[in-house]
Amino acid sequence: MSDLRALYQEVIIDHGRRPRNFFPLEQATYRKDGHNPLCGDRLTLYLVENNDVIENISFEGTGCAISMASASLMTEALKGKTVEAAKKIFADFHALVTQGKATDDLGKLAVLAGVIEFPARVKCATLAWHTLQACLQQETGLVSTE
Ligand code: ZN
Numbered sequence: 001m002s003d004l005r006a007l008y009q010e011v012i013i014d015h016g017r018r019p020r021n022f023f024p025l026e027q028a029t030y031r032k033d034g035h036n037p038l039c040g041d042r043l044t045l046y047l048v049e050n051n052d053v054i055e056n057i058s059f060e061g062t063g064c065a066i067s068m069a070s071a072s073l074m075t076e077a078l079k080g081k082t083v084e085a086a087k088k089i090f091a092d093f094h095a096l097v098t099q100g101k102a103t104d105d106l107g108k109l110a111v112l113a114g115v116i117e118f119p120a121r122v123k124c125a126t127l128a129w130h131t132l133q134a135c136l137q138q139e140t141g142l143v144s145t146e
Pocket of ligand 1: 036041063064065066123124
């Protein structure tokens with residue numbers, strides 16, 4: 001394993017074990033449940049949106065290290081961003097984990113690039129993001145990767 005991969009692994013394990021922004025937000029303007037039946041990952045995403053800016057974002061849930069780390073890194077990456085910027089980051093992140101297309105602006109999210117080699121894990125890595133998208137598009141119902 002290269003040094004970079006080892007470092008990526010470390011960040012994923014760290015965020016998987018100690019997810020950041022892991023609490024419910026009472027004042028959330030959006031709240032959405034997401035489920036990945038393939039792996040058993042479940043999460044609830046909370047979002048405070050004001051004037052097209054994501055003022056606060058958090059989540060709660062249970063699941064594998066990849067799903068928890070991805071949700072944790074997502075909340076860190078999107079807090080304070082505009083909805084437009086968040087959609088762009090989602091598109092870039094999706095291209096990274098499904099096509100291996102890396103862009104500079106992904107920052108720490110790049111640690112999840114390795115999941116492209118494990119197709120079943122892509123759903124773990126994108127669960128939080130699909131849940132986010134459903135929030136932003138104000139879809140109703142449970143988000144499922146299946
Ligand atoms: Zn999973």
